[in-house]
Amino acid sequence: MTHAIEARTVKLGYGGKVILPGVDLLLNKPEIISIIGPNGSGKSTLLKALSRLLTPLGGSVLLDGKDIHRLPPREVARLMAILPQAAQAPGDMTVYDLVVYGRLPYKRLFERLTAADEAAILAASSAVGLPDMLYRRLDSLSGGEKQRAWLAMALAQEPHLLLLDEPTTYLDIHHQLELMKLIGRLHRERQLTVLMVLHDLNHAARFSQRLIAVKNGRIFADGPVDEVFTAATLRSLYEVETTVMTLEHGGHSQLVCFAHDSCPVTGA
Structure with missing residues (x-):
């Protein structure tokens, strides 16, 4: 079933x-x-509003046609998971302890985990490649492993909508690429709607089907990647000159951009 979120x-x-x-x-x-x-x-402000973390000053955010702030938190959490930027947890917590939090929307206070919960925890940790690290402490993990542990917690909610705020922050290029490929695979396998804030434009162009460009608090452009990811749009958005080209690799093509100079912008 497809679920919709609307501002x-x-x-x-x-x-x-x-x-x-x-x-x-x-x-x-x-x-x-x-x-x-x-x-x-x-x-990030827009992402927080869509994920129910920020109450609008006006207007409304709707989840399946209902005001998201009038819905029970558990109901929202069963449909939507959010991974905030630079999420923190005690270092002595294990991966398993962290992923268990993803099952809270399905539990009453002090209710024990069921076989279904344990299966969801194992499935989530396996989906991100951490089934053998469930009992490792978080402070023993690399940055990439920690980010996958947080993603496993989000997946344990069994959401239909996954919201990510700069998920590649603090990761090196290897772990950035691995995480982005993982997000793409989870989208395909679970038919997830993924909304994420990204600074890396080439990752955004490669792994997304749709781009929403925001400038000065307004939606500057919104549409398929090939319509938004243009030199003209990026020039107006970032006030830099860019060269946008198509690269062919392994039988696949992807748009990439190279920024090479700042530029004055008028009327943007």
Whole structure:
């Protein structure tokens, strides 16, 4: 079953300061969508609003047509999982302890784990390649392994919508690529709708089907990768000159960009 999340004239901000004055957005099919844009443009703020972590100053966020802030938290958590930027947990916690938290939406207070819960925990850890590390402490893991452990916790919720805030932060190029390939595989195998904030434009272009470009608190562009990922759009979005080209590798083609100079922007 496909689930939809929608922003209707959503006004967002903090402490009376408006960051996004009015956003309309609809995610209604299983695809990978990346939010791109300059620092401070409102990307993470938008993600927080769609994930119920931030209450809009105006407008509404709807999950399957219902106001997300009026739905029981457990109901939302069974449909949607979010992995925040630079998530933290005690170092002496094991991978298993962390992934167990993903089953809380299905449990009553102090209720024991069932065979179904244990199966979901094993399936989630196996999906991210950590079945043999379940009883390793988090502080013994590499950065890439820790990020996969957090992703396993999110998958243990058995969500239909997965929201990720800069998931490749602090990872080297090897682990960035492995994580992005993993996200792509999970999308295909589980038919997940994945919405993520990304700074790496080439990762966004390679692994997404849709790009949402945000600038100055507004949706600057929204559409298929080949329509948004253009030199003209990137110039207006980031105020840099870029060369966008298609690379062929292993029988596949992908768009890539190279930034090479700043430029004055008018009318953007």
